[in-house]
Amino acid sequence: MGAAFMCGRQCAWRIFAFQQALSAPIAKLPVENSAAITSKRYRMDDRLIRDIPIIERKAAEHETENLHFRSFLKGRLNWSDGRLDAAVQETTDRVWEHIDCRQCANCCRTMQVEVDDDDIARLASHLGLTVDEFHEAYVAMAVFGEKVLKTQPCVFLDADNKCSVYDNRPAVCRDFPYLHAKDFRSRTYMMIDNTAVCPIVFNVWDELKEDLWRSRRRRSP
C-alpha cells in the first residue's frame, strides 16, 4: 500500500503508505477483438519509452499538459471510477508485458521507502536482527515523522538489480506503482509525479492520454 510523490524539486522521491484498499478487485473491461488487440500491442510496443533520462525529460516537458489531462480525468471524463480503474488496469497489463522491472529498478534506486512496524518486524526477523537493531541500522525519520529506509539507492538492492529481501520487502514496494489499486482518479497528482520515475507509469499515463483525451480532441469538431 503506498503512494509516492516528490515534495519540491530538491527533495527525494518517497514511497509513502496511504490508507486505501489497494488490492480490491477491479472489474475487467469487455474484451476487444483479437485483431484490435494485436494492432494495439504492436503500436504500444513501438511507442514505449524505457530510457530513464528521456522519461525524466519528457515528464518535465509535459508537466502542464499532464495537469490539463488530470483536470480532464477528474472533471470532464464522464466515466465512473470503476470504469476508469478497469481501463487503467487493462492498459497497465498491456504496458507491463513489455517492461522488465528487473532491468529497471529505478524506484529502488531513487525513491525513499516508508516502512511500518510490520515491515520492520518482518525485515528484522529475516535478517536475524532485533527490531531495535534493525531500526538503528536501517531506519530514519522523514520530514513528517514517518519511518523510512535510510539510503537511496535502497540498501537491499543488490548488484544484479534484484531485491535481496524480496519475499519480506515493505508493503509499499509490493504495491508500487499502484496502478492496479482502485480509485485511480484520487491518485492522479501522485501519478504525474511518478511519470518521472517509473517507465510503467510514464507509458500508462501516456496511453491513457492518447486513448481518453487526445483522440477525443482530434474527433471533436
Ligand code: SF4
Ligand atoms: S526493499 Fe527491495 S523492492 Fe523495496 S526499494 Fe529496496 S530493493 Fe526495492
Ligand code: SF4
Ligand atoms: S515499478 Fe517502475 S520504476 Fe520500479 S522497477 Fe518497475 S518499471 Fe522501474
